[in-house]
Amino acid sequence: MNIAEFKVDVKKCIGCGKCVKVCPGGILYMNKNNRPEIESVAEFGWNGCWKCQHCLAVCPTAAISVFGLKPEESIMIPDITKAGQIMDSLVVNRHSCRRYKNCNVDKSIVNHMIDLLANIPNGGNKQQVEFILIDDKDKMEYFRRLAYREMEKLAADGIYPKGFDRQSYQQMKKWEKTVRPDMLFCGAPHLLIPHVPLGNGTPQQDAVIAGTYFELLCVSKGIGAVMMTFSLDYLELMPDIRDILQIPHDHYVPMIIGFGYPQITYKRGVQKKLEKKRIKRPFSEIFLK
Structure with a gap:
């Protein structure tokens, strides 16, 4: 039973197996043609599909759809060289x-x-x-x-x-x-x-x-x-x-x-620093070089 509507475009799929490796429910597997398939599951949750959409998100060629969602309609990952500074x-x-x-x-x-x-x-x-x-x-x-x-x-x-x-x-x-x-x-x-x-x-x-x-x-x-x-x-x-x-x-x-909407807007960020005593690094003594 494919309640997740898991589908693979075999023309796009390159058989990398990434979808199988990221599936938290462990319900995907590679078939004899080296293409992903889903086990028969009858429920959502711990014993079935987690509804996480990791398979759709990880596919490098946009070959996987799930729940009727199209991979090309997903928001793409931002440029990390810019996203980090914005965050x-x-x-x-x-x-x-x-x-x-x-x-x-x-x-x-x-x-x-x-x-x-x-x-x-x-x-x-x-x-x-x-x-x-x-x-x-x-x-x-x-x-x-x-x-x-x-x-x-x-x-x-x-x-x-x-x-x-x-x-x-x-x-x-x-x-x-x-x-x-x-x-x-x-x-x-x-x-x-x-x-x-x-x-x-x-x-x-x-x-x-x-x-x-x-x-x-x-x-x-x-x-x-x-x-x-x-x-x-x-x-x-x-x-x-x-x-x-x-x-x-x-x-x-x-x-x-x-x-x-704020009545008063700020012009710059604050300059707080995390005190070193608030950071504990276990095993430091064991791995001293």
């Missing part, structure tokens, strides 16, 4: 954005970034991460007011997220006059919340990676973003508000990401 720039020029323009990000840009998240690394390629997306500033303002009122009620009763107290709460209130106009969501016009069901695969890692990739995608599009845990911790104290977001209670949520 370096994106990493050092990412900043947590806490002030935003009061406008929507173009929905076509948002949808494109969300679609790209299908390609992020995840354990066993299980593709379990789900997303709550608020991509309309008016809907976000409605949600912000609901959550903010509830936050103030809790604070009035002396209830704060773990790790916070009245003093730290008041400090964040003070920052609303300068750094952030909204201590709960930083005034972001949009929210993205990655979440994943617990109990299968690598949920915590997958959800964190999803959020991290999305933030970097925002940087590449000139969109400001901020990863927020204060608001996430407060939502844990607001079950009714959390339920509005329709996040299942058995799902892991690592962060809330606010995003939108």
